[in-house]
Amino acid sequence: MPPWSIRSFRSPLTQLLIWVLMGVLLLVFQPLYWQTSMQVTFPVQFWAKQGVLFFLLIGVFYLNAWVWVPRLLFYNKISWFLLMVLLTAVALMLLVKMIEIGINLPELMHRAFHPESNDPPPPGRISLFDAFVLILALLVLGVSTSVATVQKWQKDVQLRQDLEQQKISSELSFLKAQINPHFFFNTLNNIYALTLSDVNTARQALHTLSRMMRYVLYETRKDVTLLSQEIAFLQDYIKLMQLRLTDKVEVTFEYPDALHDTFMAPMLFLPFVENAFKHGVSTQSPGSIRIGIRQQQRSLHLEVKNTIFTAKSVVPEEPSGIGLVNTRRRLDLLYPGRYSLFIDEKAPENTFLVQLTLEIS
Secondary structure, eight states, X not given: OOSSOHHHHTSHHHHHHHHHHHIIIIIIHHHHHHHXXXXXXXXXXXXXXXXXXXXXXXXXXXXXXXXXXXXXXXXXXXXXXXXHHXXXXXXXXXXXXXXXXXXTHHHHHHHHHOTTOOSOOOOOOOOOOOHHHHHHHHXXXXXXXXXXXXXXXXXXXXXXXXXXXXXXXXXXXXXXXXXOHHHHHHHHHHHHHHHTTOHHHHHHHHHHHHHHHHHHHHGGGSSOEEHHHHHHHHHHHHHHHGGGOOTTEEEEEEOOSSOOOOEEOTTSSHHHHHHHHHHSOOSSSOEEEEEEEEEETTEEEEEEEEEOOTTSOOOTTSOBTBHHHHHHHHHHHHXXXXXXXXXXXXXXXXXXXXXXXXXXX
16 A cells, blocks of 8 residues: 555544645645735734634534535435535635624734725625635535545445455355365274274374374464475375275375475365265276375476276265365465366376466465
């Protein structure tokens, strides 16, 4: 945001400086010009009136900004708003005129402009109309209306942004939390079965599951996690999924040995890996699941390829983690314009292919 903006106008110091500048330009500069060019010496009453006018203009400014604009203009009562603005300007003009008459300023000004004449000003009808004060009041009211309107617009924009940010945060929290509960149930059943045949393996599997739960419950509360932690989470997930696989399924997981750790959104890769285990496993036919993660400068690449079993029925309503659709939504929220996602459901050799590239700052 630039150093000068409507938001900075809310600062008391900024408002004070603006009003001082306005007072110098509108209420002091013109009389001083007359005083210099025409050698006019103004009476003290004139300067007192100028000071009163200055504070009256401040009052009119905030009366319009705090009362007329929010209570009339913002409620589309435009006719009433214009009427009140006009009445406010006229009332200011009449009040200033009454002050001038009360302190006998017309006669004092006549003597200031005609010092050589000792005669009083010619009697005449006193006019209550002052074009200069009226125009000045309307100008201040116009500026007040503009400032209040822009402030309201900026406040509405900020409110919409806050609401959108809250919506995004809530949606991201919801999406992150949607790891497939069936995975945990199935894993617990597998561990229970292992306790009957291989207690040591069951103990290790239970430890792995607890480590995953700790990651899901605590690490995913943060907006970002380390790539190394995400890879460790995937390793644990794959290790537990392999408990219920037969030798017919070949699973490979490749990632950089010399890992350059960087921050990324947590549990972002899981849906693609989870989808591969869901649709790429068969108890009757051989299959393969290949998962690869690589880094290239500021880019992070994920590739998941799994065998497709056409005879296996796929129920669209069946839970599958947070789902590929929700994952794409999450990518749109977290990496807008900084990711590419390619999904090929009919890749060669009867495989399903996912390629994801993230631009990591």
